[in-house]
Amino acid sequence: MNTSAHLDTFARDHLPPPEQWPELRFALPELHYPERLNCADALLTGPPDGRPAFRTPTGDLWTYGDLRARVDRLAHLLTRDLGVVPGNRVLLRGPTTPWLAACWLAVLKAGAVAVTVLAQQRPHELATIGEIAQVRHALCDIRSVDDLAKAEIPGLVLATYGGDAPDDLLNRPAPEEPYQAVDTAADDVALIAFTSGTTGRPKGCMHVHRDVLAIADTFSRHVLKPTADDVFAGSPPLGFTFGLGGLVVFPLRAGAGALLLEQAHPKQLLPAIAEHRVSVLFTAPTAYRAMLAELDGHDVSSLRRCVSAGENLPAATWHAWHERTGLRIINGIGATELLHIFISAADDDARPGTTGVPVPGWQARVQDAEGRELPAGEPGLLAVRGPIGCRYLADPRQREYVRGGWNITGDTYVRDEDGYFRYVARADDMIISAGYNIAGPEVEDALLRHPDVVEAAVVGRPDEDRGQVVVAHVVLAEGAAQDTEALRAHVKSELAPYKCPREIVFLDALPRTATGKLQRFRLRTDG
Incomplete structure (x- = not known):
């Protein structure tokens, strides 16, 4: 490892031990980065000042000159007012706006570590993230500050932006001269992205400065192939690495522009595509299915690239979108642990019903539980390796994700004779609904915090529109009323709304083995 620029060494001190790291491979010339690298500085350097960088539906336009300033x-x-030093973790929260993106870039340029969370997350979730990452600073959109304040993260220095107060971040006087980027090492931690595990306790995925550029120099450069004239847009928030790559890293690396939408449901996406001549779209299969029903009367002729990830893309959706628009959706699988997409295919190489082939710079295989590679046609665990690998923040689950130098994603796949990878199922209890990863046990914990709930078990049920929906099976205290809406309201007060059960089934008892182990498979079959 290179000499760190971090004065606060928490992140580096809590990396997994080297023997638990995956094998990192830098198989392309463009992946050989210098030892000293600040990825925010690299992303902001190059495009002329007058070129559009970020725009909003309300007509705001930031040029690259505006963005840099x-x-x-x-x-x-x-650094001056908030006392942030290199290596400090800075939590970022707010809707998808140019200011949130600028805050993310500023944190990295100052050598700190960005911890971007979802605007939907509730105080309990934010407190857990703050504890794991030892967050002491936060930049928050004034509209998203209430739940963050309620999280009561110890010692948090909280600054808001977008408000009228004199101490609002955007109203404070500041030097006008350029900021000299901190001379970070290429392997200094730049961001911690949180993902939920099947235990419900989120895992902090640590990514270094070179990782941020590597996702652009593999998937974006070789599969997406953007140009400086492209306009990117999409639905994933910047708290998801799918959105961070697609809406910030990829367009900036290409010198292109991005339309940042606070509301990006299909009914907002379609008119925005027409009005702003969006050419590159990032969203989940659920949104493509929903937009198909709304296409009439909307002009999508500006689109040239449509990327799908977050959940499996059914062949029927691919064909229906192609028939209506003439566009071949670029399917892909990524993971928070690996930052972005590592298997995909575009244009004539796309095969509906498959995810694709390893992105240049990546390797993938299907293996059994003992780590033996399986032949074509045989389902097994998906294993990948490349320039980026899983490095959890002080989490024993590192040993589960990284085995024999490979990253084991938790997906069951089949590789065909031509080397294409086809998704079969999740290999764990993660529920994937409309592109969101939802850990059943986390929802169970929220339900169990209701005084009337004695036991709870949460599983995913197949759903044509959303891939899966969350179904909760609940055992109530004696005499308690079976009030579905009260329980749903309780979960929404504890967790992000997308984690709320679509259906609640009341049972006298949960199915268990003789030793007391919950039989989730029976709930999936019966419910």
Whole structure:
């Protein structure tokens, strides 16, 4: 490892021991980065000042000159007013706006570690993330500050932006001169992205500065192939690495522009595509299915690239979208642990019903539980390796995800004779609904915090529109009323709304083995 620029060494100190790391491979010339690298500085360097960078549906337009100046101003405030030093973890929260993106870039340029969370997450979830990452600073959109304040993260220095107060981050006086990017090492931790595991306790995935550029220099460069004239847009928030790559990293690396939408449901996406001449779209299969029903009367002729990830893309959806638009959806699988997409295919190489082939710079195989590679046609665990690998923040589950130098994604796949990978199922209890990863036990924990709930078990049920929906099986205290809406309201007060059960089934007892182990398979079969 290179000499770190971090004065606060928490992130590096809590990396997994080297023997638990996956094998990192830098198989392309463009992946050989210099030892000293600040990815925010690299992303902001190059495009002319007048080229459009970010725009919003309300007509705001930031050029690259605007973006550079605002990022530098924020970085000065971070270090001068808030006392942020290299290596500090800075939590970022708010809707998808140019200011949130600028805050993310400023945190990295100042050598700190960005921890971007979802605007939907509730105080209990935010408190857990704050505890795991030892967050002491936060930049928050004024509209998203209430739940963060209620999280009561110890010692948190909280600064808001977008408000009228004199101490609002955007109203404070700041130096106008350029900010000299901190001379971070290429392997200094740049961000911690949180993902939920099947135990319900989120895992912090640590990614270094070179990782941020590597996702652009593999999937984006070789599969997506953007140009400086492209306009990117999509539905995933910046708290998801799918959105961070597709809406910030990829367009900036290409010198292109991005339309950042606070509301990006299909009914908002379609008119935005027409009005802003969006050419590259990132969203989940659920949204493509929903947009098919709304296409009439909307002009999508500007689109040239449509990327799908977050859940499996059914062949029927691919064909229906192609028939209506003439566009071949670029399917892909990524993981928070690996930052972005590592298997995909585009244009004539796309095969509906398959995810694709390993992205240049990546390797993939299907193996059994003992780590033996399986022949074509035989289902097994998907294993991948490349320039980025899983490095959990002080989490024993590192040993489960990384085995024999390979990253084991938790997906069951089949590889065909031509080397194409086809998704079969999740290999764990994760529920994937409309592109969101939902850990059943986390929802169970929220239900169990209701005084009337004695036991709870949550599983996914197949759903044509959303892939899966969350179904909760609940045992109530004696005499308690079977009030579905009260339980749903309780979960929504504890967790992000997308984790709320679509259906609640009341049972006298949960199915268990003789030793007391919950039989989830019976709930999936019966419910």
